[in-house]
Amino acid sequence: MDVNVGGFFGLIILILDIWAIVNIVQSKAGNGAKVLWILLVLLLPLLGLIIWFFAGPRGRSS
Incomplete structure (x- = not known):
């Protein structure tokens, strides 16, 4: 059974x-802040995602 865990991750x-x-x-x-956050997420996919999750701007609640 060949499972490609890296591809799934x-x-x-x-x-x-x-x-x-x-x-x-x-x-x-x-x-400006949006551009910086997007660049962070694009350049550092996993780390940028984690940083955004804890400190980044959130979408509108309504």
């Missing part, structure tokens, strides 16, 4: 990064 990270970017774009943060 990469796909999960990609989905979570896209979700984070959508939330960043929908947040009330300024445009």
Whole structure:
């Protein structure tokens, strides 16, 4: 049974990064802050996602 765990893990990270970017774009943060957060998530997919989860802007609640 050949299981490609790395590929599956990469796909999960990609989905979570896209979700984070959508939330960043929908947040009330300024445009400069949005660009910086998006660059962080794109350049450091896993670490950027973790940092955004704890400290980044959130999407609108309504």
